[in-house]
Amino acid sequence: MADYFSTRREGAILTILLDDRDAPVNTVSPAWVDALAAEFEAVRSDASVNGVIVTSAKTGFMAGADLKYILADVVGMSAAQAFAFSQSASRMHRLVESCGKPVVAAINGFALGGGYELALACTHRIIANDPRAVVGLPEVNVGLLPGSGGTQRLPRLIGVEKAAEVLLEGRSYGPETALASGLVDAVVPPDELLAASRAWLASRPDPVRPWDRKGFALAESDGLLKQATAGFFTGMTARLSAKYGENYPAPIAILACLFEGVQLPFDKALVVESRYFARLVTDPVARNIVRTNFVNKGLAEKGARRPAGYPVRKVDRLAVLGAGMMGAGIAYVAAKAGIEVVLLDAGAQAAQRGKAYSEKLVGRQVEQGRIRAADGAALLARISPTTRYDDLAGADFVIEAVFEDSAIKADVTARAEAVIASDALFASNTSTLPITDLAEAFGRPENFIGLHFFSPVDRMGLVEVIRGRRTSDETLARALDLVGQLRKTPIVVNDSRGFYTSRVFQTFIHEGMQLLNEGVAPALIENVARQAGMPVGPLAVIDETSIELPLKIVRESEREDPAYRRPASADVMELMVDRLGRPGRKGGAGFYDYPADGPKRLWPGLADHFPVAAQQPDPGEVRKRLLYVQALETARCLEQDVLTHPADGDLGAVLGWGFPGWTGGTLSLIETVGVAAFVAECDQLAQRHGERFAPTRRLRDMAAAGTGFGW
Incomplete structure (x- = not known):
């Protein structure tokens, strides 16, 4: 008692x-x-x-x-x-x-x-x-x-x-x-x-409750x-x-x-x-939600992947290179956390636009009574837009968030390194470029790391922390300290092309385009994805990010990696971008039309280029293909040591790209189906649709032994 x-x-x-x-x-x-x-x-x-x-x-x-x-x-x-x-x-x-x-x-x-x-x-x-x-x-x-x-x-x-x-x-x-x-x-x-x-x-x-009285109704x-x-x-x-x-x-x-x-x-x-x-x-749904959204999320935020033996350090002054949407969002969350921010861009107008992003967010919150005007003004005062690299002096930490181009990133990295302190850390916000390669432009590769934020930064809670081959334990610890300061949830992954989240998410959009190429009705693809719990369908999401971006990644991967296997959906992207001139929403047309006087709608012309088959697949088959292809790629990332822990795989899936929350994440989905049943169903999918559905060796071993991922 x-x-x-x-x-x-x-x-x-x-x-x-x-x-x-x-x-x-x-x-x-x-x-x-x-x-x-x-x-x-x-x-x-x-x-x-x-x-x-x-x-x-x-x-x-x-x-x-x-x-x-x-x-x-x-x-x-x-x-x-x-x-x-x-x-x-x-x-x-x-x-x-x-x-x-x-x-x-x-x-x-x-x-x-x-x-x-x-x-x-x-x-x-x-x-x-x-x-x-x-x-x-x-x-x-x-x-x-x-x-x-x-x-x-x-x-x-x-x-x-x-x-x-x-x-x-x-x-x-x-x-x-x-x-x-x-x-x-x-x-x-x-x-x-x-x-x-x-x-x-x-x-x-x-003391008698109403329902315990005689005649209560x-x-x-x-x-x-x-x-x-x-x-x-x-x-x-x-x-x-x-x-x-x-x-x-x-x-x-x-x-x-x-x-x-x-x-x-x-x-x-x-x-x-x-x-x-x-x-x-x-029911496994409760287990999935509790394990990922609460227990493992809480452990990650408390430093479950942080190397031991290093004192916690706070960042007082942060430099952000690039004042576009991503850089502006990083500047906002840092200033909100009480950090002084230097926001650098090539032009004064671009730098000011980056700060204006925070001004808009703060103004809305003041209007809604969520923060006091004085607190909003103090937050904005912590953001200093600039075009001068000399203003980066005194920064504890630099985050580069410029265009996804290795040469541009190398240039701003070298120029920043020339003025920052010798113990300052440098991070790239790249979503696909290998961190080890980007670190070659920095004289201290052991102090170089990847911090992949998700857009919009002020609303997305995940940060994918990417460790390059030469990144030190101390740098990883300090990077995780910064993520904690920003009140974000970190996952830690090892370096590879596409890292974890971008690599797996691409399988979703590629599978959606492959289904389209096979004659599956585009409305069926989109509706099944949403009914499964994805925020939007694969065709809608690739329109939002632009069809050009994954096509560019495919072409770069083909050039730089002899072992890379070209996805069948590359033909779809080349048709949409190169021949039809429909690169996505930013270009005004993609898989969807974007009329000025109404909501977007699937482009009727899709049927001319991707004829709808007379016999449509069962929605359950489409659902399996869209979900299982992501789960399989996550299992590959775990086996290839891209992921450092299965919990990070689930957290990255749910918080990063909106994998259905009821599953608990891509790896929890495999356990929800049952590893043996999942392997058997993937073998059937591989026979019908290709080698991308072939189960991994570890999954087969787990199925035979009746074990799980060992959380």
């Missing part, structure tokens, strides 16, 4: 002070559930206690289960184990609300997930008027649903439609919004929280017999299906849980909730 909370008595009022001594925040665990259940068993039988306050000794009230615990011990349970896990917590919360004494939750900080479910089980909820004090049920964001009464108490408190919004959006609510929505019963100043709780208990409130419990309720559930089911398809089971499970639960007595509704919870826990 002392491990999780302490108690104190003031007259007839018992205060339970949540305080997990082994963790920075209070979290749900089986041992905590058992300890609190035992405490409320004692409360129920203690006639000298006539009221209970539950609060926290920490700055936060309580979170849900720790995500590392969920990944290690909850996700992957059998259905029976998961059901029992949920029922155990539900029984404890039932004990809280049926102990015969009024219980008030004094919420002094965040109460999220299982923490808010505990508050819901209390008779009354009072929250401190503090921006750090928020409530919510975010389980949908990790592929789960609240498993200890949240889906059933909430609709009985605030109604089905409001509860559905809270459960399906998974967001947090501040004190005033929570009060207006009925999520809490009162908001008081932080220093009055306990006094307000004692005052409420002194009013001798009835929820307005929506008529279900399909009530037209408005039936209409809500029918419409919401359609909206969720359109948004998530079959990829994300949690939203539909939450809605079904609500629909079934509100038509049942409360205790039977809790059984329904536990059954749906067990179904989600045993």
Whole structure:
């Protein structure tokens, strides 16, 4: 008990002070559930206690289960184990609300997930008027649903439609919004929280919850017999299906849980909730989301790939070479992090345009009230546009973000090196050019590294850190320190053509063009990609980046690498660019038309050059080709030591180019399908569509041994 909370008595009022001594925040665990259940068993039988306050000794009230615990011990349970896990917590919360004494939750900080479910089980909820004090049920964001009464108490408190919004959006609510929505019963100043709780208990409130009173009926419990309720559930089911398809089971499970639960007595509704919870826990989607988006992302941001033995160093002055969209975005995020930035370009107007990008972002945030005008002005003052290389003196770190041309990069590298300090680091923001080759223009190749940002930099969280053959451990450590300063998520890869993210992403666009070349209807290609969870279809995305760019990469690779195999889609790109003059959106025409008076649309002329076959493939086959080709290329990157860890492969896929989040990433997709099944399906694809689908040797070995990637 002392491990999780302490108690104190003031007259007839018992205060339970949540305080997990082994963790920075209070979290749900089986041992905590058992300890609190035992405490409320004692409360129920203690006639000298006539009221209970539950609060926290920490700055936060309580979170849900720790995500590392969920990944290690909850996700992957059998259905029976998961059901029992949920029922155990539900029984404890039932004990809280049926102990015969009024219980008030004094919420002094965040109460999220299982923490808010505990508050819901209390008779009354009072929250401190503090921006750090928020409530919510975010389980949908990790592929789960609240498993200890949240889906059933909430609709009985605030109604089905409001509860559905809270459960399906998974967001947090501040004190005033929570009060207006009925999520809490009162908001008081932080220093009055306990006094307000004692005052409420002194009013001798009835401890019996409405759903435990005889004759209780929820307005929506008529279900399909009530037209408005039936209409809500029918419409919401359609909206969720359109948004998530079959990829994300949690939203539909939450809605079904609500629909079934509100038509049942409360205790039977809790059984329904536990059954749906067990179904989600045993689905790999929850494991995938938790492992990649939360656990591995958090580990990467805490320096999981950082070489040991080097002190953490902060960058005070950053030089950015090139004030185009990428350089301007890097300058903005650096200035936002408090770093002084010198933004250099060849012309004064170009340099000023680079700073104007930040001015536009800051102005919008000030208008929306997201930052104060003074803070915005201070941010902008940290960006100094220039055309003079001498102004780079004193920079701790230089990031080159000029045009993707080796000669241009070599020129600006040499000119910058002439004025920067001997211990300053130099990074290239290239997305495809080998870092080892670019480092030849720098006199200290051990201090040269790749930092591949993603556009738009202010919104994209990933940075691909590329280690050249001569990059030192210290340089890698300092580069990761800078990425952390910029509040970005790093992955570390070794040098190769295209590195990791660009190399694998190209397989997606090439496969899309190959499908087009085979006579697959362009609308089928685009729609299947989106239904699989990709942000846009391959033809749309190559139009946005320009068809010329991957064609240029193909031609350079053919020139420089005798082992390079020309993709079949190169013929498609040459036709579009060289013969038809349709290079993509920037050129005004590509696979899509871009009319001035309306939205873009697939170019009708595609059928003249890529005739649509009379027999179209099954959408499932198209989906496999688009997803599996990316997963296979990631497996090759791991085997060829381009990737340094499988977790980086998944993070790069999900955060870098938008590989479907439900998969957890390209390598997690392989494990979701099952390695043996994936290998067998790829062998079939290789027979039908070519050697690019042939499984790697390591995948075959894993399939034979029944092992995974060894996270």
